[in-house]
Amino acid sequence: MRFFEATHKYPFDWETVxxxxxRKYPNDKTPHVQHVEVLNQEIDPETGVLKTERLIMVKQNAPRLMMKLLGGSDSSYVLEYSEVDPRDKTLTMxxxxxxxxxxxxxxxxxxxxPDxxxxxxxxxxxQSAKLSADGVLSRFSSYIEETCLKRFHDNALVGKLGLEQVLHKILAEKRQERGGAGNMAA
Known part of the structure; x- marks a missing residue:
């Protein structure tokens, strides 16, 4: 079993982040994410919490030996559950x-x-993650876990860059809206 943890402080307000x-996908920093499908989305009328379930299709370059042995494709699927709590200002995924x-x-x-x-x-x-290759013969599990942990780490770095790219795009949109509204009033 392997563990991954990362923290970061974004110089943007919580709503924007x-x-x-x-809106992170698609973007050119994370081309491995091919498609995101919203499966379910609902707002709790009492708490205002937005709950979303998404299916994410990812193209991974898995080790060739593993793909030959297991007979899989280069596309894999991830199920994501998220909750946005507007009162406590937390987004948990x-x-x-x-x-x-x-x-x-x-x-x-x-x-x-919010900071x-x-x-x-x-x-x-x-961000935290737990990777476990318990279903694999013990002599291969450590190799698979290490390989996947490295890939997870690399993807986390490009994911951060991708989110920063989207943050700057949102800021540009906000500036354009304010500039456009100001021009209309003039």
Whole structure:
């Protein structure tokens, strides 16, 4: 079993970062994410919590030996559950792999929340993951876990770059809206 953790502080307000998280795909920084399908979405009328279930199709370059032995394709699927709590200002996302889950399970949790030191201008990001190849013969499980952990780490880095790209796009849209509204009033 392997564990991954990462934290980051985005110099953007929580609302903008949360919006960017849902608009993250597709983008050129994360070409491995091929498609995102919203399966279910509902708002709790009492709490205002938005719950979303998405299916994410990812193209991964799995080791050739593994693909030959298991007979899979280069596309894999991830199921993601998210909750946006507008009162507590938290976005929590849980995801797990569906493809080859009998051989390798990857459980990921991401939380976005305002930075307590600067709630209006900064958002904290916390990511954790557990990778386990328990279903594989023990002599191969360590190799598979290490290979997948490295790939997870690399994907996390490009995912951060992808989110930052979307954040800047949203900021540009906001500036354009303010500029457009100001021009209309003049």
């Amino acid at each position: 949360s919006l960017a998280s849902f 849980h995801s797990t792999n569906l493809t080859f889950s009998n051989l390798l399970t990857v459980g990921e949790k991401i939380v976005y929340k 307590p030191e600067d709630t209006k201008n900064s958002t904290l990001f916390a």
